[in-house]
Amino acid sequence: MSRNDREFRIWRGEGGEGGFVSYRVEVNEGEVVLDLVHRLQATQAPDLAVRWNCKAGKCGSCSAEVNGRPRLLCMTRMSVLPPDEPVVLTPLRAFPSVRDLVTDVTFNYAKAREVAAFVPPAGLAPGEYRMRQEDVARSQEFRKCIECFLCQDTCHAVRDHEENKAAFAGPRFLMRVAELDMHPLDAADSTGLDRRASAQDSHGLGYCNITKCCTEVCPEHIKITDNALIPLKERVADRKYDPLVWLGSKIGRRPRD
Ligand code: SF4
Numbered sequence: 384m385s386r387n388d389r390e391f392r393i394w395r396g397e398g399g400e401g402g403f404v405s406y407r408v409e410v411n412e413g414e415v416v417l418d419l420v421h422r423l424q425a426t427q428a429p430d431l432a433v434r435w436n437c438k439a440g441k442c443g444s445c446s447a448e449v450n451g452r453p454r455l456l457c458m459t460r461m462s463v464l465p466p467d468e469p470v471v472l473t474p475l476r477a478f479p480s481v482r483d484l485v486t487d488v489t490f491n492y493a494k495a496r497e498v499a500a501f502v503p504p505a506g507l508a509p510g511e512y513r514m515r516q517e518d519v520a521r522s523q524e525f526r527k528c529i530e531c532f533l534c535q536d537t538c539h540a541v542r543d544h545e546e547n548k549a550a551f552a553g554p555r556f557l558m559r560v561a562e563l564d565m566h567p568l569d570a571a572d573s574t575g576l577d578r579r580a581s582a583q584d585s586h587g588l589g590y591c592n593i594t595k596c597c598t599e600v601c602p603e604h605i606k607i608t609d610n611a612l613i614p615l616k617e618r619v620a621d622r623k624y625d626p627l628v629w630l631g632s633k634i635g636r637r638p639r640d
C-alpha cells in the first residue's frame with residue numbers, strides 16, 4: 384500500500400458567498416475522492432458540508448465538481464486525477480449553493496413533477512399489464528438513472544443560462560418524456576395528452592442542440608443524447624411535418640412508430 388499527501392482546494396461558503404480553502408491530506412492507494420473528504424472531516428474540517436449516502440454510485444447524492452467536471456465523489460478514483468496538481472472541489476455550478484459542496488437541487492424535482500405520469504391502459508388492472516421484452520428494450524436503459532443530476536448540471540442550456548430554467552426541463556427529464564413516449568402501454572393519447580407536442584412546447588426540447596455533454600458525464604453510461612433526445616426530436620419532427628400524421632391526429636387516430 385503506497386501513501387502520499389495531496390493538496391485539496393475546496394470551495395467553502397454559504398449561499399454563494401465564500402472562497403477556496405486549501406488542505407493537505409494523506410491519500411492511500413485505491414481511494415476515491417469521497418474518502419478524502421471524509422478524512423478531512425475527521426481530521427481538519429469537521430464542519431465541511433457534503434451530501435452522500437451509499438458510497439457505491441447508486442444513490443446519486445454525492446454529485447459535485449472535481450477539477451471543474453461534474454462527477455460522483457464516491458466513484459472518482461484519485462488515480463484518475465492529475466497527480467501533480469491540486470484537486471479542486473466545487474459544488475454543482477448550475478444550482479444554488481447551500482453550503483460548501485452541497486447545492487439546492489429543487490429545480491430538478493420541480494421539473495420532474497411537470498412530466499405527466501404514465502397513463503395506465505383502460506380495462507387492465509395493475510398486475511394484468513403484459514409487455515414483450517423487445518417492446519421495452521429501448522427504454523429500459525433509461526431506467527438505470529440514479530438521479531444524480533450531473534447531466535442537468537453540465538448541460539450548457541441550464542449551466543450558462545439561468546433564464547432558460549423556466550422553459551427547459553433538461554436532459555434527465557426530456558429522457559423521461561422519451562421513455563414514456565416509447566412505452567408500449569402508455570395511454571396518454573386517450574387523455575388528450577400528446578407527449579411529443581409536450582416535449583417541444585412544455586419541456587423545451589428545442590433548447591437541446593445535441594452537444595452530448597450530458598451523455599459524457601452520466602455515471603450510468605446512459606446514451607442520453609443518442610438514444611433518448613435525438614429519437615425524441617425525430618418523433619417530434621415526424622409528427623409535425625408528416626401530413627398523414629397530422630391528418631390522423633385531426634380525426635382522432637394517432638399512428639405510432
Ligand atoms: S445534448 Fe442537449 S440536453 Fe445534452 S447537454 Fe447537450 S444541449 Fe444539453
Ligand code: SF4
Pocket residue numbers: 527528529530531532533534535555600601602603604605607
Ligand atoms: S441520466 Fe445519468 S447523469 Fe442524468 S441524472 Fe440520470 S444517472 Fe445522472
Ligand code: FES
Pocket residue numbers: 434435436437438439440441442443444445446455456457458
Ligand atoms: S454516495 Fe451514493 S452515489 Fe455517491
